[in-house]
Amino acid sequence: MxxxxxxxxxxxxxxxxxxxxxxxxxxxxxxxxxxxxxxxxxxxxxxxxxxxxxxxxxxxxxxxxxxxxxxxxxxxxxxxxxxxxxxxxxxxxxxxxxxxxxxxxxxxxxxxxxxxxxxxxxxxxxxxxxxxxxxxxxxxxxxxxxxxxxxxxxxxxxxxxxxxxxxxxxxxxxxxxxxxxxxxxxxxxxxxxxxxxxxxxxxxxxxxxxMDFQAARYLNEGDVPQQAGNDHPTSSPMGLFQAVDGLFNLGASGEGSWQRLCAALARPEWLDDPDYANEKLRVKNRSKLNAQLQAVFSVQSVSHWVDLLNRAGVPTGPVYTVPEMFEDPQVQHxxxxxxxxxxxxxxxxxxxxxxxxxxxxxxxxxxxxxxxxxxxxxxxxxxxxxxxxxxxxxxxxx
Missing domain, CATH: 3.40.50.10540 (Crotonobetainyl-coa:carnitine coa-transferase; domain 1)
Structure with a gap:
């Protein structure tokens, strides 16, 4: 050979x-x-x-x-x-x-x-x-x-x-x-x-x-990156939420995704809330926004929210263990x-x-x-x- x-x-x-x-x-x-x-x-x-x-x-x-x-x-x-x-x-x-x-x-x-x-x-x-x-x-x-x-x-x-x-x-x-x-x-x-x-x-x-954007934030804006847990340091709403049967990740970064999220959840009043008028304000008021989202998400299953929000064009996904990851149909495909x-x-x-x-x-x-x-x-x-x-x-x- x-x-x-x-x-x-x-x-x-x-x-x-x-x-x-x-x-x-x-x-x-x-x-x-x-x-x-x-x-x-x-x-x-x-x-x-x-x-x-x-x-x-x-x-x-x-x-x-x-x-x-x-x-x-x-x-x-x-x-x-x-x-x-x-x-x-x-x-x-x-x-x-x-x-x-x-x-x-x-x-x-x-x-x-x-x-x-x-x-x-x-x-x-x-x-x-x-x-x-x-x-x-x-x-x-x-x-x-x-x-x-x-x-x-x-x-x-x-x-x-x-x-x-x-x-x-x-x-x-x-x-x-x-x-x-x-x-x-x-x-x-x-x-x-x-x-x-x-x-x-x-x-x-x-x-x-x-470190990419984290390093660039400090070098150019003097913004020292901190630990943010499962939240994104500069975007909101983006993080981990609890459904009735497990956890899922939501990534509604940017104005388009934010508007689609509000529509999919039938919460048009959030679009008029001055605390959420732009991305910076949604990051600043993340605790309030996350609590409101969690109240909505806690009554349905992970699969419900993953299907609903992805159909609406809002990135959402389950949180897998390694065995679950390999069983996912897209991973197998x-x-x-x-x-x-x-x-x-x-x-x-x-x-x-x-x-x-x-x-x-x-x-x-x-x-x-x-x-x-x-x-x-x-x-x-x-x-x-x-x-x-x-x-x-x-x-x-x-």
Whole structure:
């Protein structure tokens, strides 16, 4: 098997994946799902004392979801022979992705200048916690640390509750996607210049970018964002309400939605209330407005309000648990879940790519690889014979 054929979109590119944990694998997963030949390079078992963090449970849902459509090569880059094999791969590769601390790649000789000397067309994508230079460059970066430093925890949760982490790895996942976007831009630019370049992003910068309008409010209006619970900080009515049998979200932002909401609820008098004359006043008088809305909503079911208000053009939706989310008919229609068969024959379910290309669609053609599953295959492609493979294993190179 020369490669995993998931899509034709990126089939002409080879990616060497040195990354671990979440941000890097998220980036590379997108390239793999759209057909790039991704070689996941990981140390042989027992070489990395932290291997339990990122590779212990190969059949676990998280590992399978992050690393499908990739081939696995075990390679000890601390040995000269292992580094030489890696450099041989770099000669014909398009992209290298890593998320080590900045000093590690220079110490191993896989920094951008070293790679460029081997292949001037190579693109090195580096993901770090805090950037490739600066006072925090050598700090280890984890998602929750950056959620705190990037401002997200200060605006998550209810007033006076204290900082609250988001329930998913926002900084990690977003940094991976930003890095993939940077790679795509570099590949497009290379078509003009013929040269690769170094692409790098950090969890910290990514987290601040994800703060988006909250950050922009402070920078331009001096408005310090606060915790707002389930209410939107700058729009009203927008938040969580209790129906007779559960909770639902309402998003009546803007004058058009506000007018449609009042009409659907048969409350035309709210349109004449001076406290609700515009969005700013509805935010200012949110407590009064929410109480009036809650009195209306408490007498009917979630499905009643979701159906009625969406028909009226007012965004409304139920609040699901994760199992309920996957049972939703629209989620099933979108093909969000795909089953793959892992190396042991055990079926695993993973989440598909949310971006659709009608002509060159992504696909999930293979489960995440076993540890070093494709080592012999890849080294044979490089021209090594069986005797050299035995030698490499005896020396702990692979």
């Amino acid at each position: 020369a490669k995993i054929n998931s899509s034709n979109a990126l089939a002409r590119f080879r990616v060497l994946d040195l990354s671990r944990v979440r941000a890097g694998p998220t980036c590379v997963r997108m390239l793999a799902d759209f057909g790039a030949d991704v070689i996941r390079i990981e140390p042989p078992k027992g070489v990395d004392p932290n291997e339990g963090m990122f590779a212990a449970d190969r059949l676990g849902g998280d590992f399978q979801n992050l690393n499908r459509n990739k081939r696995s090569l075990t390679l000890n880059l601390k040995k000269p022979e292992g580094l030489e094999i890696f450099r041989s791969l770099v000669k014909d590769a398009d992209v290298v992705v890593e998320n080590w601390r900045p000093d590690v790649k220079a110490r191993l000789g896989v920094d951008y200048e070293s790679l460029r000397a081997i292949n001037p067309r190579i693109i090195l994508a580096s993901i770090s916690g805090f950037g490739q230079s600066g006072p925090y460059a050598r700090r280890p970066g984890f998602d929750q640390i950056v959620q705190g430093m990037g401002g997200l925890m200060s605006v998550t949760g209810f007033p006076e509750q204290g900082p609250v982490r988001a329930g998913l790895a926002v900084a990690d996942s977003a940094a991976g996607l930003y890095s993939a976007l940077g790679i795509f831009i570099a590949l497009l630019e290379r078509e003009v210049s013929g040269e690769g370049q170094w692409v790098h992003t950090s969890l910290l910068h990514t987290m601040i970018a994800m 979108l093909g969000v879940v795909k089953e793959v068969i892992a190396e042991t024959g055990i079926p695993r379910r993973v989440v598909t790519q949310p971006v659709r290309l009608e002509r060159t669609e992504s696909a999930i053609a293979a489960a995440a690889p076993g540890w070093g599953e494709h080592t012999d295959e890849i080294l044979t492609e490089l021209g090594y014979d069986s005797e050299r493979l035995r030698s490499f294993r005896a020396q702990g190179v692979v």
